[in-house]
Amino acid sequence: MRAWRYPAFWLTLGLVAAVGIVVFATRSATLREEMFLLLMFVTLASSLNILLGYTGYVNFGHIVFFGLGGYVGFYLMSQQGWPLWWATLAGGLASGLLAWVLGAATLRLRGAYFALATIGVNEAVRAFVNNFRPFGGPTGMSLNFAVYRQYGGPANALWWTFGAMFGLTLLVIVISYLVKFSRFGLGLMSVREDEDAAMVMGVRTPSMKTWAFVLSALFPGMVGVLFFFKNGNVEPGDAFRLQMSIEIIVMVMLGGSGTVLGPAIGSAAYERLRGYLLTSPIFKNLHLAFAGFLLLIIVLFVPAGLVGWLRGRVPRLRRVLE
């Protein structure tokens, strides 16, 4: 476990921790809500990065894990009376299981075929949940308000949810680093560079890819449960938004895929920027166009993302920005 020896590890962890500490210190509910979304996207982007950044496989359906995990957890809470903590774990496991099954099948596909398959999976699951009665069909499920009483009233419940979200974000950062500096991570990156060569060298790529997929699916599953618990209801349209999958990819690219700091910074920047554009009088109507323009510029001119670009520019920063 060499991760601790890197300053980058402490830098990233410190940045995320600062967000949580500021929120807990100020006790501001607005700040908490905004930072909840921010941390949520950091977690989603960082978990996607484990597959996208390390193995180079582009998953257009990352949000399916968010939606399915959220649904399973929500079902357990609202219909079976499970407490939030166990439901969150169950949501993560359900997503992990789905990833394991899907991974075994779809990860044989290379390149764009895999990307297309993930779009198909997302749409198929959404359409299925839309028809699945136990999950409430098209109108979804909602929590009875009394549920929040178990956690000391709604205000407390929201703080607990934020705390859990914060914990998850720290966890995903730690795991990202552990994977990156492990033998497992090295195997994944050899897949990214040249899968055939890696196989020839004896890297067991199929199982490695599948486990990376599972790992990257666990977190969105848990995040989904927290998110929908906070919202009080869940619907297919909110749970499986293809648009959101793509936005998460943009976040990873913006910061720099393959690094841990990159997705964290990228998602935070994108979320804040979007929030700013949405409420600014000039850009309000053009926020999407502006975000698109930004994305195009990054793809065309800075494909390594912010962190990747800095690493390339200033070699001395490589130990710090990882």
Added chain:
Amino acid sequence: MTEQLLASLTDGLLLGFVYGLASMGLSLIWGVMRVINLAHGATMVLGMFATYLLFSTLGIHPYVALPIIVVLSLLFGFLVYTTAVHRVINAPYLSTLLATFAVNMMIIGIGTAVFTTTPRNVDIAVGRFQVGPVTLLSTRLVATLIAVVVTAGLYLLLYRTRPGKAIRAVANNRAAARLMGISAFRTLALSFGLGTMLAAAAGALIATFFPFTILSGAGYQTKGFVICVLGGLGNPTGALIGGLILGALEGIIPVFMAVNWVPVIEFVLFVLILLVKPSGLLGAR
């Protein structure tokens, strides 16, 4: 039951031609340059809005407006290719996916600012023919006819003309084509322009029978993926057949179960085909 099946199947197949037309563009671009054009749906919507604007402001009938839209969209395709795609055409495929998605965001973003998200209609007189239990609408028949003509035109272009042969050569082997003196840039730009044109033309036809908003593209685009895989990715004429298969499915399935199960079956089929035979049901090229 048979009457319903007949009516439903006719509707599905007629629509299949138009969906097929749109998907040909997607398939052509993929076949020639291995790019999944995520701006495809948005381009279709541009075709719809062009029809709407020409009709509502200048009073130009949609069928008369079609040639204008074809030319404009061809130019638009060149523009998109030159500014957004060409630079990353040899980069990992994620780059082209994101570049076209960025174009998609810009179209939708500017479109939302200009047109808002209010649904629009192109209200033209609709003729009606009763054939047994089947009610045929004139707009659908004309659209089908145009789709067939355009497909034939595309086929002739690809197989009978020099630029078309260049396109096929580049699709086959870009490096070898360059050695033969074919300009990769011009050929790729032409194919992207053609793909964009097909999308816009299909959009213009769809506008004559369905209402649309600036956000309508996403649904048509995912349908396009399914059709491309059914017909064989990279096989433009196969896409038309893919469209017909999808149309038939959409016609037959609702007769036996709730309409809402249609997308479930479609997408499961889509994923299965990708897994079993990624080159598509009808094979490649």
Added chain:
Amino acid sequence: MTRAFRLSLVLLMLAALALSGCAQATPTPTATQPPKPTSPPAVQPTTPPTPKPTPVTKTVVIGFTSSKTGSQEVPSTGQTRGLELWLEQVNATGVTLPDGTIVKFEFKTYDDESNKERVQQLYTKLINDDKTNFLISPYSSGLTDAAAVIAEQYGQIMITTGAASDATYQKGYQLVFQLYTPASRYLTGAVDLLANLDPTAKKIAIVHENDKFSTDVVNAAKAYAEGKGYEIVLFEGYDSGTADFAPFINKIVGVAPDAIMGGGHFADGSTFAKQMYEKQVKAKFIALLVAPPELKFADIGEAAFGIIGPSQWEPQAAYSEASAKAAGIPWYGPSVADFVKAYNAKYGEDPAYHAAGGYAAGLILQKAIEDAGSLDTDKVKAALDAMDVLTFYGHVKFNTSAEAHGLQVAHEMVYIQWQKDASGKLVKQVVWPAEGKSADAIYPLSR
């Protein structure tokens, strides 16, 4: 050259990042703060202040979001206009509390883009940053459901309008009060109307949008119709945003119903009606949700003819002080004619029911504050619980049981039908309930 270019790009990105960081918690509200509630009109500006202490003025902040973009834009605009008209009128005098304080109102509002996530973010912000005293819901059941959770989580009263779904009020909320007739009673009147028109009609096909509101409506209508001996021959939902109704229409033709009911919101409802007309679907009776009462529905021309739709309120509504007296309940606020006139003067068009609902939301809150004689949440809540009043918008009374607290129990729907006047122009006529109708329903529909 390229190096400098890339460097400047990265700098640009960094700047954007920093900018967004600063912008953090300060998105400016799109202020609709008409006539600033200043101190009461200066009576004698030249003379020194009179010995009598000038009354204290208090400004109450009311928060809500509206959909300036997105799918709910059209009806949401009407609702906001109704609210703004109320604000203008109430602030002319203000509300005087028993202790002599004059209460004036101020709106804080944002664009929610018809997006649930935004709604929750913005309501949290309204409560915590803009320090609202009371809340009004966004438009549509889905968005309101999302906003109600927040109101309840932070303990603020929310008057909901433009939101009929029953489900929101069955979750144990205490502070959310519904103005619209709940979804479960939206189409039951249409079933009654059908029974009244044709006792031999037996088969109903229901095709509805798959959202909270429409599902609540049709589930209740189905149970009600089956209870009355009707046979539901088709019961299917379509996704929001559906443009092609052919599969449903073919199924309807296949089961040959007497009546077709369902629909969802404006866009899909008018498309559904249009495509049924194009395909010459033979049914004697068609009742659709939400779309028909909108004036824009007439844009589909002939296809609109004969379509029936439930409406929360129509300008022909027969609510008056006299009818309040007859029913033995208090009357409050402007008369129907005054409301229509004021609205028309301000916006140059007749109000649809969304606008009336918006105005009524403000009016009921105003009444509750007057009744409570206080701005205290608990006292205003008690006043709302006890509310039983007739206004231009109709009868308003809330359920106070634990199971469905806040659900509207008194307000009634009216049913309109698109008919033709002498010159052949399409006009809306109220056809049900019998005591309020402006014309007889056209039945059977012939195509």
